[in-house]
Amino acid sequence: MDTIFALSSGAPPSGVAVIRLSGPQAGAVIETLTGGLPEPRVASLRSIRDRNGAIIDRGLVLWFPGPGSFTGEDCAEIHLHGGRAVIDRLLSVLSELEGLRIAEAGEFSRRAFANGKFDLTGAEGLADLIGAETESQRVLAMAQASGALRQLYESWQERLLHARAMIEAEIDFADEDDVPGSVSEQVWDDMERLAAEMRSHMAGAKRAAAVREGFRIVIIGPPNAGKSSLLNALAGSDVAIVSDEPGTTRDVLETRLSLSGQLVIITDTAGIRENAGAIEAEGIRRALARASEADLVLHLSETGRWDFVGDFGGVPVWRVLTKSDLGRTCREDDVLTISSKTEEGLKPLFDSLEKHLSETVGRDVSTLPTRQRHLDNLRLALRDIEAALSFRGDGLELRAESLRRAAFSLGRITGQHGVEDVLGVIFSEFCVGK
Numbered sequence: 001m002d003t004i005f006a007l008s009s010g011a012p013p014s015g016v017a018v019i020r021l022s023g024p025q026a027g028a029v030i031e032t033l034t035g036g037l038p039e040p041r042v043a044s045l046r047s048i049r050d051r052n053g054a055i056i057d058r059g060l061v062l063w064f065p066g067p068g069s070f071t072g073e074d075c076a077e078i079h080l081h082g083g084r085a086v087i088d089r090l091l092s093v094l095s096e097l098e099g100l101r102i103a104e105a106g107e108f109s110r111r112a113f114a115n116g117k118f119d120l121t122g123a124e125g126l127a128d129l130i131g132a133e134t135e136s137q138r139v140l141a142m143a144q145a146s147g148a149l150r151q152l153y154e155s156w157q158e159r160l161l162h163a164r165a166m167i168e169a170e171i172d173f174a175d176e177d178d179v180p181g182s183v184s185e186q187v188w189d190d191m192e193r194l195a196a197e198m199r200s201h202m203a204g205a206k207r208a209a210a211v212r213e214g215f216r217i218v219i220i221g222p223p224n225a226g227k228s229s230l231l232n233a234l235a236g237s238d239v240a241i242v243s244d245e246p247g248t249t250r251d252v253l254e255t256r257l258s259l260s261g262q263l264v265i266i267t268d269t270a271g272i273r274e275n276a277g278a279i280e281a282e283g284i285r286r287a288l289a290r291a292s293e294a295d296l297v298l299h300l301s302e303t304g305r306w307d308f309v310g311d312f313g314g315v316p317v318w319r320v321l322t323k324s325d326l327g328r329t330c331r332e333d334d335v336l337t338i339s340s341k342t343e344e345g346l347k348p349l350f351d352s353l354e355k356h357l358s359e360t361v362g363r364d365v366s367t368l369p370t371r372q373r374h375l376d377n378l379r380l381a382l383r384d385i386e387a388a389l390s391f392r393g394d395g396l397e398l399r400a401e402s403l404r405r406a407a408f409s410l411g412r413i414t415g416q417h418g419v420e421d422v423l424g425v426i427f428s429e430f431c432v433g434k
């Protein structure tokens with residue numbers, strides 16, 4: 001087993017840089033560089049020297065003997081000044097040592113997983129935590145990294161295991177008189193409940209995507225409705241070109257912002273009208289395509305007519321009357337009225353968006369399926385449980401077998417089974433040094 005090392009702190013220059021090592025040579029390397037091993041898990045100030053005894057830097061050295069370390073292997077950290085040349089010198093000294101090599105992306109975490117420090121969902125949570133940009137992303141990632149999904153899926157596996165044990169007992173003792181009519185009847189009630197819990201958990205995938213990838217708001221409307229002006233007002237900067245010429249925006253344009261700690265992606269689009277030229281028509285096609293993938297559509301109009309409103313496959317559409325400073329009003333009560341020029345109505349629009357976000361994405365984002373592979377395996381598991389439930393009356397063996405398969409699918413999510421095909425994908429989400 002190679003001993004791996006990497007710069008685990010951010011890009012230099014920085015005040016302090018952390019170089020992390022893991023593997024059988026970690027202790028020997030610290031002895032070579034600093035003349036001895038410090039007490040485990042206690043930061044000790046040492047001179048760090050190359051093999052000729054020349055000082056590279058002075059810094060803190062930490063020694064984490066396995067198995068009680070992050071990776072489960074012998075680990076060490078060297079905290080030195082975060083200058084580019086200081087870091088480069090230590091990395092080059094390390095790479096010259098026998099049995100050492102620079103770590104691949106995610107390799108420390110991969111070793112930790114291999115040594116049972118966390119399950120696959122925990123590893124994914126850790127990758128999300130490092131990538132988190134908003135408060136809701138952090139909360140979701142922290143929960144997953146702390147084992148929220150693992151606990152949920154393991155508890156479901158235990159219920160499946162218990163159900164199978166009861167069914168098998170019923171099969172084994174079917175001929176004996178003193179066994180009550182159906183031991184397993186209560187088991188099927190629990191399986192009904194489990195299936196319902198799984199369905200409601202899976203329904204949270206859309207919320208998880210909104211948290212992780214952003215809640216997508218798409219602005220549509222006829223040319224000159226004030227779409228780009230609204231985008232700029234929401235973004236607080238001149239992201240999009242605004243002009244009095246209809247057809248100014250030809251392509252989709254995105255801006256990201258954080259609203260109540262939630263990532264929101266707002267897309268400005270080409271004005272929708274009939275008889276558009278070829279380029280504009282393509283812009284309109286893209287606008288409509290984006291709208292149908294949105295979490296919310298803002299349909300703008302300066303005239304108070306919303307002729308082009310399509311049905312975007314159930315995506316909620318809010319109607320917005322623009323340019324209220326020009327004096328036009330609308331008496332319909334589900335219409336928001338704004339002026340990007342005077343900023344009238346923008347605060348109520350923001351407030352409505354925040355309210356909508358908290359109602360649809362929700363405050364409690366701790367236990368949601370965050371990956372397609374979670375959903376794929378949950379679907380398989382649910383299908384098997386539903387199959388077991390639907391054979392009611394016959395074939396107890398078959399029904400028990402379906403429950404076994406369901407538990408197996410859940411085990412694929414946590415990484416108990418069949419991990420080889422997903423390991424590369426999961427750990428490549430990490431940066432080098434984690």
Ligand SMILES: Nc1nc2c(ncn2[C@@H]2O[C@H](COP(=O)(O)OP(=O)(O)OP(=O)(O)O)[C@@H](O)[C@H]2O)c(=O)[nH]1
Pocket residue numbers: 222223224225226227228229230241242243244245246247248249250269270271272322323324325326338339340341342
């Ligand atoms: N008076 C007034 N004018 C506005 C307001 N919002 C936008 N305008 C003007 O309306 C014109 C069109 O604005 P844009 O934001 O470019 O409209 P758009 O919907 O993006 O237009 P296209 O990209 O061409 O489809 C510009 O001259 C803006 O200055 C507003 O609230 N009040």
Ligand SMILES: [K+]
Pocket residue numbers: 223224242243244245246247248249
């Ligand atoms: K315009």
Ligand SMILES: [Mg+2]
Pocket residue numbers: 227228229240241242248249268269271
């Ligand atoms: Mg525009």
